[in-house]
Amino acid sequence: MALLVALAAMGTMPAVAAGEEPEVIDDCTTIDEPGHYVLDGTLTDDQNDNEPCISIEAGDVTLDGQGNLIQFDDGTPQDGDDGIRIDTPDNDDEVTIENVEVTGFDDGIRILSGHVTLENVDTHDNIDDGIDANDASFVGVYDSRVKNNGDEGIEMDNVDESEVEESYVAKNTWDGIDIEGGETQVLDNQVRKNGKVQTTSMNLQLPQNPGEGIDLDGVHDSVVKNNHVKKNGGEGLELETNKMGPKLHNVKVKDNEIKKNGKNGIDVDGVGESVEVEIIKNDIRKNKKYGLSVYKVKDLKVDDNTILDNYKGQIKIIDSVKVDIGHNDIGL
Template sequence: MSDHTVLLVVSVLMSGLVAPGPVNQETGGSTPAEIDSCTTITESGHYALTADILNSTEATCIRIEADDVVLDGAGHTIDGNWSVLRENTGVGDSLFEAFANATEIGTANATVSQWAYHGVFVSESENVTISGLTVRDWVYGIAFFDVTDGNIRGVTTEQTATGVGLFQSTTIRTEAVESTNSTIGVVLDDVSVSSVTNSEINNSVLDGMELFETTGSSIVENTIRNTGRYDGLYLRNSSQNTVRDNDIGSNTLSGIALARGSNSNIVESNLVEQNGLNGILVRDNSVLNTVTNNTLEANAHSGVSVVDGANQNIVQGNVIRNTTGEDPYTAQVNYSAGIVINQSSRNQVTENWVQGNAYSGITLTNEANENFLTGNTILNTTGVEITVPETFRTVSVDHPAAIFIDRSSENVIRETYVRDSELWSYYSTAVASQNIVRNLTVASIRRYNVSTDPTEAAEFSFVEVATVVSFTGRNVALDANVTEGIIEPDWEPSRSAPRVNEVGTSENSTLENMSVRWYLRAVPTELVENTTNRRVRATTTTTTVEGETT
């Protein structure tokens, strides 16, 4: 996955031609001062547009350089001249793409003459409100630089490189913004104690919304959809923010991405669906984040991924359903899952509902060590083959499992319920070691290589697997990195219930307090009298079978 950054050069924002005809109004005037053309506001007061400003050739149309200003757009439009803008930036018809590439690599011709074009630009001011305005055909629709205590509400931005940009500002409230067809809908860069609420961002070229080095801010009740290249909401090096109650979907990569040291954020109660890679991604040494009570539906690679040194995060109480696996990245790494932990440690994954995901319910891979998983429910894990439309080829995954562990150690998995999983309920590769599995309940497993499909049977409960065991299973198998052992129910047409076999366990592999229970299938009368319910306890050396006649 490509990383992406935006670098705003201060001189870009603060430069540009000063619009002619400054307008002044003393604070406290009862009637707003009227504006019908581009201007600079240098005095406190209440100002209102009285007409649309169309095809402006100014570098900045409305510039505000005063405290205590209200600018009421009164439903009017400030429209730039796209032809002039393309000519002045020197990139012709490819202006959006050029701006996208420039911001993506963090440098790229961010010069005064090329990018300093603003519909409204507020700088070094306090208590400024912009409302009721449409801005169109600018590099920056509305930009705040070094502003304290500001409001942007009821604003529409169309065809801008950045719809709304907040830079080096604090306590800015952005509400009911509609951004369409921008390179980036909303940017918060070096911003604190601010909010974006009740806004809609659609069809952005890069990300829907970006937070860079932003702290203590809230992103609440927004809709972000259909980004063209990256994520719906992207946080880089941003901490102690709250992302809540947003509707984020159909974005090219992840719905929400926390990256590059974004720490101690709360991501809660969001609907994140149908994104092209992950629902929520926590990566790049982002730590101590809480991802809770989100609904993650039909994302391609994962519902939640915690990767690349993202340690000590909490993933709790989420509903994660129907991850599809239909993306090129899944074809590359040969797995997808409801929850992925990859090369990250000491995370807590608790009380999640994980249902109907392709390949795996929960995957721990590539030195995902010392993680704690408890109280999770994993249902209907499906999909042995994944067809990736972009490549028109079918990917066969190696070990579909409700829980899959590879090259990862010292994880604790407790109080887990697995039901209706195709093939493996738990699978651990030979290079995964010393994982602790306790109180794992497995029910109604559909399996391929049995002689009779146990449709009416099922209900297995595996409890207290010893800490020294690398536990692998369909429905239970042992792999202690020495020899492979299998304890597996085996159905045959002549049996009314499964028998339990123990094969080849190594000396340091033990199962403790493992119980197996099942329901009886319909069988011939002569077999019923010999049918038992059984409890099995297995060790490395003995197998004890206990039962009662039913």
């Protein structure tokens, strides 16, 4: 009878197979095996050695910071002194970073490959970028805070697919969100005061050419929707094609609030290429230059926007063809 009771009690407990318990990280380290890892306190990197505090070199990895801090504490970090670096063997290897704060490094989080998800991440007051991604297959940034970094807030270069959603990107010295190439969705973000203010913890010079709130260069099949883009030093939203790089193509800009930026609200530069951009139902006001500035663009649709009270004018179009200006409120 006692044995039967014991077996019944065991049956009500969750089964935990060997190896499924999270592994606790309590010091800077390299993760080179799949698994679930957690921080149980603050990690302090006191080695100025051009190496990250946490290097992730395997796929199928989840790192849960559990709200803890990873910080650099050895003078000025050098190139490579990153908070977290992800460089997986295969570009489709999945890595998730969540619930962690990263500060004081060269790059807060540097991504060199992989299918990477960042959720509830706070990366601030780093010398270079808050989040820097190059050549990954996918990078998603969700419900995160990226602020007061010495270069870009979020920089993605040649990432196949990216998403930035429901995040706060503010007071970074250059661009708030800078994405070059690939397919992206930028949705429901607060992008404020980038490209115009010094970071709070570093004595850096302000850029002579202020950074943009959102800068998308050569992206395709992309959506920018329901963002609040305010008080950035340069353009609120820059859409451009680089003559030597990938072409801007099939981009929808819809339902954004773009106000009080230091240059144009939206600037589209197509260098004579067909861009197929739609700018629909945006509220564009009180920017220091034009609400919408268009240069050398083909296939542009502008409809149902409110474009008012911009200091130099509402819409400027130069050397462009196939531009469809629909019913916009420009105060006439």
